[in-house]
Amino acid sequence: xxxxxxxxxxxxxxxxxxxxxxxxxxxxxxxxxxxxxxxxxxxxxxxxxxxxxxxxxxxxxxxxxxxxxxxxxxxxxxxxxxxxxxxxxxxxxxxxxxxxxxxxxxxxxxxxxxxxxxxxxxxxxxxxxxxxxxxxxxxxxxxxxxxxxxxxxxxxxxxxxxxxxxxxxxxxxxxxxxxxxxxxxxxxxxxxxxxxxxxxxxxxxxx
Amino acid sequence: xxxxxxxxxxxxxxxxxxxxxxxxxxxxxxxxxxxxxxxxxxxxxxxxxxxxxxxxxxxxxxxxxxxxxxxxxxxxxxxxxxxxxxxxxxxxxxxxxxxxxxxxxxxxxxxxxxxxxxxxxxxxxxxxxxxxxxxxxxxxxxxxxxxxxxxxxxxxx
Numbered sequence: 240x241x242x243x244x245x246x247x248x249x250x251x252x253x254x255x256x257x258x259x260x261x262x263x264x265x266x267x268x269x270x271x272x273x274x275x276x277x278x279x280x281x282x283x284x285x286x287x288x289x290x291x292x293x294x295x296x297x298x299x300x301x302x303x304x305x306x307x308x309x310x311x312x313x314x315x316x317x318x319x320x321x322x323x324x325x326x327x328x329x330x331x332x333x334x335x336x337x338x339x340x341x342x343x344x345x346x347x348x349x350x351x352x353x354x355x356x357x358x359x360x361x362x363x364x365x366x367x368x369x370x371x372x373x374x375x376x377x378x379x380x381x382x383x384x385x386x387x388x389x390x391x392x393x394x395x396x397x398x399x400x401x402x403x404x405x406x407x408x409x410x411x412x413x414x415x416x417x418x419x420x421x422x423x424x425x426x427x428x429x430x431x432x433x434x435x436x437x438x439x440x441x442x443x444x445x446x
Numbered sequence: 447x448x449x450x451x452x453x454x455x456x457x458x459x460x461x462x463x464x465x466x467x468x469x470x471x472x473x474x475x476x477x478x479x480x481x482x483x484x485x486x487x488x489x490x491x492x493x494x495x496x497x498x499x500x501x502x503x504x505x506x507x508x509x510x511x512x513x514x515x516x517x518x519x520x521x522x523x524x525x526x527x528x529x530x531x532x533x534x535x536x537x538x539x540x541x542x543x544x545x546x547x548x549x550x551x552x553x554x555x556x557x558x559x560x561x562x563x564x565x566x567x568x569x570x571x572x573x574x575x576x577x578x579x580x581x582x583x584x585x586x587x588x589x590x591x592x593x594x595x596x597x598x599x600x601x602x603x
Contacts, residue, residue: 248548262482264456264457267481268489272487337491339580340578342580343511344515
């Protein structure tokens with residue numbers, strides 16, 4: 240089939256596509272974006288403000304309760320979080336859909352991979368490592384024979400029976416693990432398909 | 447650029463968006479979402495549009511980038527009948543039947559092939575296609591040749 244034929248047939252066919260099926264152009268610029276980067280930006284902004292509030296409060300609390308060293312230490316942690324999240328959010332804000340297709344898709348692919356990694360690290364820290372460390376520390380304090388901290392001296396003493404201790408230990412180990420793996424699976428379910436699709440497109444452009 | 451000027455420019459080039467939607471999106475609901483998303487992304491990017499390239503080229507880039515990052519709810523296009531997969535406004539004649547076949551054949555290509563052949567059939571030069579897609583001119587020429595061969599096979603079959 241000659242090239243002219245293809246172009247001729249295309250022109251004839253495309254004339255029938257002029258109908259925009261009644262979509263409202265004016266309203267479109269006021270609509271809310273369903274773009275994946277916007278969703279990530281929204282979640283990051285929530286994380287950003289949560290971290291700001293929590294780490295600032297902790298910093299002030301530690302400064303008053305434990306002295307300047309811990310206050311300044313948490314203040315530095317706050318600054319690291321602050322710049323890290325600002326960097327991530329600004330990277331998304333700067334993204335322009337009008338760029339070359341290959342470069343743009345590569346960027347989105349890299350963003351998605353990085354954010355999935357970010358979510359997974361946050362997930363493992365929040366739902367697995369922190370609960371394990373916290374409960375482990377609690378058990379250590381409870382069973383090490385160390386003198387009770389001041390705040391616990393006037394509270395009634397409670398000791399697990401052997402079976403209660405096994406149940407508590409089982410829950411403490413299994414529950415965070417299940418939550419972490421479940422959330423991990425959900426993240427993969429939401430983003431893996433899109434990441435794979437983008438990877439296939441970018442690879443297709445390279446060949 | 448004011449909102450009014452922007453909207454009139456998009457309206458004038460709406461055919462580009464409609465073409466992309468037809469080729470890449472199947473359900474009406476997804477088409478509406480994508481239409482809004484493309485216009486919205488164009489509106490957000492308009493401040494960075496310097497006029498170095500034509501408005502149509504710029505809109506093509508936005509449309510392709512937006513549509514390719516979107517996952518169709520139905521996944522891959524199913525082997526629909528020509529009647530349901532093609533525009534209803536087409537008059538039935540031998541010539542339009544071949545047009546239908548061509549459009550359906552293009553719709554079945556992968557995302558990259560669709561974009562390249564659409565630009566080619568819309569009279570964009572290989573240089574312009576290379577600039578929009580971000581690959582070399584030679585690669586564009588090779589791909590167009592390959593896609594045309596595939597289309598010929600599909601049209602005969």
